[in-house]
Amino acid sequence: MSGYTxxxxxxxxxxxxxxxxxxxxxxxxxxxxxxxxPPDFEGFEHFHEQQDELYFVHRGRARVEIGxxxxxxxxxxxxxxxxxxxxxxxxxxxTEDLVVLVVGGKDGYVERxxxxxxxxxxxxxxxxxxx
Numbered sequence: 001m002s003g004y005t006x007x008x009x010x011x012x013x014x015x016x017x018x019x020x021x022x023x024x025x026x027x028x029x030x031x032x033x034x035x036x037x038p039p040d041f042e043g044f045e046h047f048h049e050q051q052d053e054l055y056f057v058h059r060g061r062a063r064v065e066i067g068x069x070x071x072x073x074x075x076x077x078x079x080x081x082x083x084x085x086x087x088x089x090x091x092x093x094x095t096e097d098l099v100v101l102v103v104g105g106k107d108g109y110v111e112r113x114x115x116x117x118x119x120x121x122x123x124x125x126x127x128x129x130x131x
Contacts, residue, residue: 009034009058009099016041016097031104034058037091041098045088051104055079055089060098063090 005025012019012034019034021027031051037043037060045065055062057077064071064079065088072092073079081087083106091098116122 009036009101021101031102033102035089035100035102037062037089037098037100039091039096040094041091043088043090045086047086048083048104050083051106052083053081054103055081056101056103058099058101060096061092062098062100063092064088065090 007021007025009019009021012021012024013036016036016038019036021032021034022030055064055073055078057073057075059075061075062073062077062079064073066079066081066085079087089100116126
């Protein structure tokens with residue numbers, strides 16, 4: 001087996017609902033799904049016992065209800081939610097689908113373990129690229 005897998009959200013299903021990214025791509029280090037919400041779809045208030053979640057709005061507009069406030073996120077919008085914090089994500093549009101990528105994890109971050117394969121070729125460019 002190779003150490004990588006390509007895919008796309010559109011290849012993982014049709015219509016509204018969950019796209020099981022983790023299963024389809026063989027991800028084992030963290031949870032990850034895409035969710036397609038049809039126009040005007042009201043989400044479900046929920047929380048998790050253990051895993052934090054990071055939401056990324058790929059396409060459309062999300063309406064998020066959390067902590068007593070309501071906020072809209074457009075394409076490229078991000079939201080991090082700690083596990084036990086109740087949240088509800090809905091589609092804010094009455095005409096287009098909302099597509100959200102959700103990454104879930106527990107027990108932290110691996111501190112900067114990226115290594116250049118060819119430092120002679122790439123180190124100067126990498127240093128100039130920014131943090």
